[in-house]
Amino acid sequence: MVRWLTRIIDNSNRAGEGANQSFQYNHEMSLSWLFSFIKPQKKAILMVLGLSLLVSMMVLLQPWLTKMLIDDGLLAKDYSVLLQIAGAMVAVGILNTVLSGFNRYCHTRLSGRVLFALREDLYGHLQKLSPAFYSRRRIGDLMSRLDGDVAQIQRFAVDALFASVSGILGLIGALAMMLMLSWELTLIVLVLVPLEILWLRWMRRKVERHTRRLRERSADLSAFLVETLPVMKFIQSVGQESSEARKLKGLGHGYLDQLLRLQVVEFFTQAIPTTLVSISRAGVFLLGGYWVIQGDWQLGALIAFSTYLGMAIGPVQSLLGLYVSLQRMVVSLDRVMELRSEPVSVANGNEVESMPEHVGALRFENVSFSHQGRTQKILDGVTFSLLGGKKAAIMGASGSGKSTLIDLLHRHYDPDQGAIFYNGVDLHDCDLSELRRRIAVVSQDIVLFRGSLTDNIRYANPSASDEQVKAAAIQAQLGALIAQLPEGLDTPLGERGQQLSGGQKQRIAIARALLQQPDILVLDEATSAVDAETEREIIQQVDRLFTGRTRILISHRASTLQEADVYLHLKDGRIRVSGNNDGLACSPGDF
Numbered sequence: 001m002v003r004w005l006t007r008i009i010d011n012s013n014r015a016g017e018g019a020n021q022s023f024q025y026n027h028e029m030s031l032s033w034l035f036s037f038i039k040p041q042k043k044a045i046l047m048v049l050g051l052s053l054l055v056s057m058m059v060l061l062q063p064w065l066t067k068m069l070i071d072d073g074l075l076a077k078d079y080s081v082l083l084q085i086a087g088a089m090v091a092v093g094i095l096n097t098v099l100s101g102f103n104r105y106c107h108t109r110l111s112g113r114v115l116f117a118l119r120e121d122l123y124g125h126l127q128k129l130s131p132a133f134y135s136r137r138r139i140g141d142l143m144s145r146l147d148g149d150v151a152q153i154q155r156f157a158v159d160a161l162f163a164s165v166s167g168i169l170g171l172i173g174a175l176a177m178m179l180m181l182s183w184e185l186t187l188i189v190l191v192l193v194p195l196e197i198l199w200l201r202w203m204r205r206k207v208e209r210h211t212r213r214l215r216e217r218s219a220d221l222s223a224f225l226v227e228t229l230p231v232m233k234f235i236q237s238v239g240q241e242s243s244e245a246r247k248l249k250g251l252g253h254g255y256l257d258q259l260l261r262l263q264v265v266e267f268f269t270q271a272i273p274t275t276l277v278s279i280s281r282a283g284v285f286l287l288g289g290y291w292v293i294q295g296d297w298q299l300g301a302l303i304a305f306s307t308y309l310g311m312a313i314g315p316v317q318s319l320l321g322l323y324v325s326l327q328r329m330v331v332s333l334d335r336v337m338e339l340r341s342e343p344v345s346v347a348n349g350n351e352v353e354s355m356p357e358h359v360g361a362l363r364f365e366n367v368s369f370s371h372q373g374r375t376q377k378i379l380d381g382v383t384f385s386l387l388g389g390k391k392a393a394i395m396g397a398s399g400s401g402k403s404t405l406i407d408l409l410h411r412h413y414d415p416d417q418g419a420i421f422y423n424g425v426d427l428h429d430c431d432l433s434e435l436r437r438r439i440a441v442v443s444q445d446i447v448l449f450r451g452s453l454t455d456n457i458r459y460a461n462p463s464a465s466d467e468q469v470k471a472a473a474i475q476a477q478l479g480a481l482i483a484q485l486p487e488g489l490d491t492p493l494g495e496r497g498q499q500l501s502g503g504q505k506q507r508i509a510i511a512r513a514l515l516q517q518p519d520i521l522v523l524d525e526a527t528s529a530v531d532a533e534t535e536r537e538i539i540q541q542v543d544r545l546f547t548g549r550t551r552i553l554i555s556h557r558a559s560t561l562q563e564a565d566v567y568l569h570l571k572d573g574r575i576r577v578s579g580n581n582d583g584l585a586c587s588p589g590d591f
């Protein structure tokens with residue numbers, strides 16, 4: 001199946017060479033990835049296929065019953081036959097309705113399972129990608145791929161599978177019935193199929209090109225909304241509402257324009273086959289009607305034949321239409337595979353669990369790093385050691401690389417050169433989630449989610465009890481805020497905590513880190529938004545609670561950095577170490 005589809009796609013892409021295609025992936029690999037989500041659903045698929053077969057048989061029975069009703073009941077003037085056939089029609093109708101309803105339910109459940117499995121896999125991959133990836137990509141575009149493109153693939157993978165199976169079943173059944181009624185008329189219909197295939201082969205490249213552009217326009221729209229809605233306050237403050245409204249209007253026009261173009265292309269793609277069908281239907285009525293007038297054929301047979309013709313045309317058209325939707329799916333599959341193939345730059349290790357807790361010793365050994373797309377080295381041969389349980393202050397001008405150093409420690413990036421050791425173990429060998437549990441970072445960008453204050457504090461340690469959450473909140477100086485909130489710790493914070501002050505958000509982040517009970521606590525400008533008095537109290541609390549554990553403070557305020565054991569001065573990618581020598585270790589052997 002995968003090979004067969006790959007051949008169809010690759011043939012069509014060869015025909016489409018020269019088209020503006022941004023990404024081309026190995027389609028066999030992409031389809032194998034896709035089918036890995038369908039394979040586990042084998043039982044459900046067989047069930048739906050079985051039900052589709054039964055429904056198709058019920059549908060095929062109806063015209064035959066009509067033929068018998070006309071020829072053996074009405075025209076033969078036999079009322080008892082009429083009654084029996086009418087009863088059979090009702091029974092077949094009811095059975096058909098029940099089976100169709102059950103089939104639709106099973107189909108929706110199967111479709112949903114495949115859709116969510118695809119999306120979860122892609123989301124799981126995105127969870128492993130570094131901040132460098134997210135700084136390059138538009139969130140709206142990622143959303144459009146996770147949402148629209150994944151749904152498009154699922155629609156093809158599941159719906160097309162059933163459409164083709166039930167189409168083939170319906171077609172075979174209808175053709176068999178037509179052949180039984182008149183092979184000459186059946187031939188008239190069959191002549192048209194190759195013509196329709198030729199037409200669709202010619203149109204598919206256009207469909208693919210326009211679909212790709214429409215998906216891109218849709219991503220532009222999502223990106224615009226995702227970027228502007230969260231910063232509406234700023235847009236209002238600088239009076240740019242009308243300019244943003246104009247941008248939205250432009251994007252809307254661009255989308256509609258492309259949608260209409262695709263509609264026109266799809267209209268012509270479908271219109272020619274539809275016209276050919278009308279011609280064949282007229283031919284059948286002219287010839288079949290002539291036979292009925294001559295007395296060579298029965299009226300019921302002509303009516304049944306034309307009904308079966310309608311039934312055969314439907315599947316032919318939907319099978320040919322599938323060819324077009326395959327092109328749409330390929331566009332989405334390429335867009336999704338582009339994300340799925342994004343390399344995970346930080347590989348997982350597994351050693352950290354065997355190390356003793358609460359040591360928190362660090363060593364940077366000749367570490368150099370530059371951000372992707374930047375030529376300048378942010379860190380250039382940085383070497384220093386920090387004994388566990390000490391308090392270090394990192395100082396340096398804005399942009400000197402302080403946060404980057406912490407990102408390397410948290411393995412959001414890996415050094416271009418050199419190595420970082422945690423308790424004597426190279427970070428490459430550490431289990432990532434365990435490493436990040438043991439090193440808590442409270443950064444300048446505070447992340448708050450919808451949910452209560454408790455939910456937010458508990459985020460990094462979901463198993464913490466209510467008492468532990470409360471204690472962490474009090475230690476982070478949140479007592480006054482809790483007293484103000486109508487439901488205390490259970491008060492919902494709203495979208496991204498917009499109703500809170502900068503200092504309150506920082507204290508929630510500190511409470512979250514305290515609850516995590518890390519070996520190393522990093523406060524990266526974490527108290528910049530609180531007043532000097534509160535900051536002093538928070539730092540004192542942290543020093544008290546984390547006595548014996550490593551603390552790293554980054555701040556532009558001298559008062560925050562007072563009483564550190566070690567001072568690390570970052571300048572021009574180099575580090576200068578000063579301070580109390582007790583905090584320094586000379587080599588990994590000293591840990």
Ligand SMILES: Nc1ncnc2c1ncn2[C@@H]1O[C@H](COP(=O)(O)OP(=O)(O)OP(=O)(O)O)[C@@H](O)[C@H]1O
Pocket residue numbers: 131132135371372374378396397398399400401402403404405
């Ligand atoms: N994802 C990124 N891609 C490219 N460059 C980056 C990225 N993140 C940071 N930089 C650059 O790296 C340099 C160091 O940034 P970093 O945030 O580490 O500085 P910092 O010392 O923490 O600054 P501040 O005190 O202002 O917070 C800056 O020049 C910044 O522009």
